[in-house]
Amino acid sequence: MTTVDERRLAAQRGLDPRPDEIMTISASRLLEDGKVMFAGIGQPLVAAALARRRHAPNLTVILEGGMVGIHLMPGELPDSTNEMRAAIGAEMLTTATDIFLMAQRGFFDYGFLGVAQIDMHGNVNTSLIGDPERPSVRLPGPGGANDIISMCNETVIVTNHEPRRFVERVDWVTSPGYLTGGDARREAGLRHGGPSWVVTDLALLDFEEETRRMRLRGLQPGVTVEQVVAATDFELVVPDHVDVLDPVTAEELALMRHLNGETDQSAENGEHRAE
Amino acid sequence: MTTVDERRLAAQRGLDPRPDEIMTISASRLLEDGKVMFAGIGQPLVAAALARRRHAPNLTVILEGGMVGIHLMPGELPDSTNEMRAAIGAEMLTTATDIFLMAQRGFFDYGFLGVAQIDMHGNVNTSLIGDPERPSVRLPGPGGANDIISMCNETVIVTNHEPRRFVERVDWVTSPGYLTGGDARREAGLRHGGPSWVVTDLALLDFEEETRRMRLRGLQPGVTVEQVVAATDFELVVPDHVDVLDPVTAEELALMRHLNGETDQSAENGEHRAE
């Protein structure tokens, strides 16, 4: 809950959250204390750092480069999941392959993914746009994403909400969601996990239990159902009642920017110690 | 080659080699410099230490407890392949499973095994005597032996030569040699390795290429073909001509006892440094 004072404070400071900040903060709220998160660079790592500072001090963060229980220094979050900055201060270092094998065993509560495209059943494309045989755009590819969504207990997807991303059918299933819906994922042999939440700048969404179709669950403050539907290029499941999500607080925003190393002096509180 | 002086010296000292010493020394002579040996405790380790001191200073010795390139201290050879004494001073420590996986990949030139029983095709029993369903004697079992003979590039078997050990058919194939002979090992899916030499207190033996039957190749000094045949409870392949092996030298014997920590002062040469 945001207090009036905080809102006023934020307004006074001109601290309006950007869309990517709204997503990161919404995602951070999903992380429960004591759990294990397989994180990527950027938004997932910032969301993890924020959750650790606010409500989940015992969240264990994993990186695909072999790092377990990484050290999150405000303003010095690593640029890559595979570099010295990410490894220093970890509680455990193992091999890259071993990290994914721990995921396959079932040790990781959360995976986090970004997308180039996502479809109504949560299938994710980060490989290519256009004809797979001769793509018009070659994207970076899965990295760990295919394994994360196949093996983590649940996977949170964080992305801007745009029609070109929310498509009826992805051009390429880099990372499997619920495939064609219903039991298709399980029938394909993926016995565990799957996408649990989709966090966007407009909304919070999940997947209907039976059909595994994407469903609107919450609206970012000030966003309408119509706006979400318009930004989605497939038919969403829209319940009769949709909650409005708690707005971003000034404290969340300031702390997040601090962790992210942004030079907002008002966010600095003098301490610069490690998480 | 033994010089007259050395023999005289040995006789003067009463240094007649025991049967197990003859075997260990014969086995050590098979080890080539620069190669990799998967060793067990006891005779194999003493053979390795001796070879390293005499003609194979660059022999790398592996133990199943995860040790690679172990340090062999005279008089302080470890009691177990899985203990601190074996691990201290190794060039590399990895997991026990990893050692066998390196064997499976093909990195190990030699395996060394002892036996309770061995048959004409080099199959080894270290599990039980009698009826497998209700053994009259339960022996320690394979330990690493099944894997060693299945995976090392060649395996040297070292054992006393007695009819109760050299049997027509082992009671239990703990560790596969050439199975029923000929191509049987390969047909069973074991594409690599197999027993190469059998070293005993009476003889040196190998396996005929076609039939994979055990063949007499050399006699320990003073031993006759008839003695070997009598100590073997199956039909050996005996070539027309069988060489006599070089006798144990006083130098080999003294050095071996020194490495083995036996308190033969005449074997001490003042140095007690590591291998």
Place this chain on the structure above:
Amino acid sequence: MTTLAFPGADTVEAREELERDRRPRVDKRMAAAEAIRRFVSDGDVIAVGGTNHARTPMALLGEVLRQGRRELSLVRPLTCFESELFIATGMASKVVTSWVGIGHGWGLARVLREYVESGQVTYEEWSHLGVGLRFKAGAMGVPFLPSYTMMGSDLGRQLDLAAVDCPYTGQSLNAVPSLNPDVALIHVQRADVHGNAQIDGYELMDADIARASRRLVISTEEIVDTDSLRLDPARTTIPGFAVDAVVLQPMGAYPHECYGHYLADEEAFREYMDAVRAAGSQGAREYVEALVSHPDHDSFMASVPPHRLEKLKADAKGMMPR
């Protein structure tokens, strides 16, 4: 599939269990008595860490003996006399291993021999790598791994191992079934309160055992700050999220050895073997009786002459590389 040829080999079910019973990052310290009471049940398949006389979780095993359990299966790559304590007292009905012996020149395991030869205990013989791959498959979350191990031998035939063909090369190999033991007991050199644990020297199969097991109790020579693990994170072998209980237990492997801390107490081996030579399995039972008459491992340790312990520690420290 209704019945599995190999109990504990269903990784899907083992994972579903893991998802139900999460191990959140909390302070997991507890006494051995509580850890064993909560996590070891009758009928369990217990994976025993270390091998032979190396880093055996003797304090935790002693607590199982103290509390008493029935129908246990003990799984260990190489087994020493600890298995005989469970066999002689009738607590273990099955031993799964590649090797049983006392070591230190003591030769065969007499009590085990007696019970196996008279058919009073089930002895399941695997290759060393076979045991290792069962744990590794369990740790990897897959139901089997292909290997040359045990091909062509009576081990593979007796166990009724299945072959698996490579779909690319056609090569046929043995399929080694996974194992997710009900509980594992592992002794380590140091851990934090969350269970992040470091092992010095030989790791043996303990990383795989820890990850494969459905429940995991570790005992540790010392509890350290989490921050001290960060100084050498590559040495952290067991992640806290795999751990259910952390038992602070100095000398927790005694009378077996713990790398860097103490050597095995050969005198204790002699006492045990003398008892067994004199009275067979009754000797082993008397050994257990004397052991469990102490309320806990610390109290048992207090009964060992201090100079013996000091020497074991000094000898171990004297051997460390410098």
Place this chain on the structure above:
Amino acid sequence: MTTLAFPGADTVEAREELERDRRPRVDKRMAAAEAIRRFVSDGDVIAVGGTNHARTPMALLGEVLRQGRRELSLVRPLTCFESELFIATGMASKVVTSWVGIGHGWGLARVLREYVESGQVTYEEWSHLGVGLRFKAGAMGVPFLPSYTMMGSDLGRQLDLAAVDCPYTGQSLNAVPSLNPDVALIHVQRADVHGNAQIDGYELMDADIARASRRLVISTEEIVDTDSLRLDPARTTIPGFAVDAVVLQPMGAYPHECYGHYLADEEAFREYMDAVRAAGSQGAREYVEALVSHPDHDSFMASVPPHRLEKLKADAKGMMPR
């Protein structure tokens, strides 16, 4: 079987090759030029150690560029701009990876995009674990490993991965084919003359790559006495018997980073990306031309302003845990 779906996946043949071409324990030191001349051939499948901009064997790769090779396949779990140097010069006809990007906020790999989108290079996309298990199977000496990786996805379908059923549980998983690359290039922090090598910090997939590969060239920041490895043997990741050549090469990963020694040189990234942004693949070719105009990596390093290098080293050392 006549043709394999996946080149390099026949572990039996890879092992026979290993048995023919043993690597006895000798002094394996040689210059990069000799190592590359002897062990890297046209048409080779090259496994590149490290990932992304971490511990990339840049000096060894630079020597391949200097000597020139054709029809190379580059295999790496995560790929950075080093692959573009081979693509733009026409030396690599295939890239096998799970990810290609420049990192450091530079976004997409422009040259790779251009060549893939125009069909001039074959791009084989695997999951990260897929690449890892290919190396692991090769290292274990088995032709495949079972896994959930790539199930249900277009990756598995495009690669035409086969399923394998567990003979015990009936569970169907993807069979990931092994890979024994023709040669691997790996950069490490320290090694002895026999090739026993230690890696500090992240190991990534290098232990498996080293054991899987048919030939292995390592470059190392320093050569140390074998006895110094004995002080911390658990850190030894690559055994000498897997190594063909040891190249002493300080700054051997530059302009990428080497844990504990130096950070990546962002200015060098900028120079490369500026060239590519200005002139596309021609920019990459010019970068290579400038690189190979130096007779070796030491000479290339001498062309970098010393204060830049000093800062990269000081920053790395300043980050180390204390």
